[in-house]
Amino acid sequence: MIRVLLVDDHPLVLDGINACLSSEPGIEVVGQASNGLEALELAESLSPAVVLMDVSMPVMNGLEATKEMQLRFPACRVLILSMHENREYILQLMQSGAAGYVLKDVASEELVRAIEVVNQGGTYFSSRASEALVKQFAPDNKHSYNEDRPCLTKREESVLKLLAEGGSNKDIARKLDISVRTVETHRQNIKQKLNIQTAAGLAKYAIENNIV
Known part of the structure; x- marks a missing residue:
C-alpha cells in the first residue's frame, strides 16, 4: 500500500x-x-x-x-x-x-x-x-548541443531520458533490457557527472539540454 x-x-x-x-x-x-x-x-x-x-x-x-x-x-x-x-x-x-x-x-x-x-x-x-x-527551454534548433555540458555516454543519456519521463529503475531496466543494478549504477554515474542529486533536478537538466 x-x-x-x-x-x-x-x-x-x-x-x-x-x-x-x-x-x-x-x-x-x-x-x-x-x-x-x-x-x-x-x-x-x-x-x-x-x-x-x-x-x-x-x-x-x-x-x-x-x-x-x-x-x-x-x-x-x-x-x-x-x-x-x-x-x-x-x-x-x-x-x-x-x-x-x-x-x-x-x-x-x-x-x-x-x-x-x-x-x-x-x-x-x-x-x-x-x-x-x-x-521555456526549447531553442530554435531542437537538436542543438551544448558543448560545455558534461559528457554522458549514449547509454547514460538513454537512462536520463527515461528518468526524466518518470520511469522507475524497474521500468528503465525493462525498456533497455538491462538489470536494475545496472540502471542504478548508470543513475549514480549521471548524478556524479552532472553534480545533480535530485530526480527533479535531473529532469530539469534533461529538458534544458534537449535529451527529452
Whole structure:
C-alpha cells in the first residue's frame, strides 16, 4: 500500500481526491491537511510515502512546505497537484525537491499513475506541465548541443531520458533490457557527472539540454 497524505486548503477538493483514491486497492489515504504547516506535523506522525501537495495555501504554501519536507523527511516524495501551469511555478517547485507536478484537471487514472511513479522513485509531470517546461527551454534548433555540458555516454543519456519521463529503475531496466543494478549504477554515474542529486533536478537538466 502506498501511504498518501493529501494537502489542500479547499475541503471539497480534499473530499474529491480522497474519494477518488479510496477506491484504489494499492493506495491508502492516511491523512489530510489544509496547509503546509499541518502537512509537516502530520508527515512526522503518519510517515506517508507520498504527499499530494497543493501550491497556494495559507499559513505555509506548497513551495515552502516542499522545501521543508525534503529537509526533514527526505524519504517522503512530494507530488504537486496544482491548477497553475505557469512555468515559473513549476521550475521553483522542481528546484525545491518536488518529485512531480500534476495539473488538477487530469483524469483520476493519471493521478494514480503519477502517485505510483513517484513512489517508485521516478519523476512525473502531466502533459501540459511538460509542455510549459519544453516551451521555456526549447531553442530554435531542437537538436542543438551544448558543448560545455558534461559528457554522458549514449547509454547514460538513454537512462536520463527515461528518468526524466518518470520511469522507475524497474521500468528503465525493462525498456533497455538491462538489470536494475545496472540502471542504478548508470543513475549514480549521471548524478556524479552532472553534480545533480535530485530526480527533479535531473529532469530539469534533461529538458534544458534537449535529451527529452
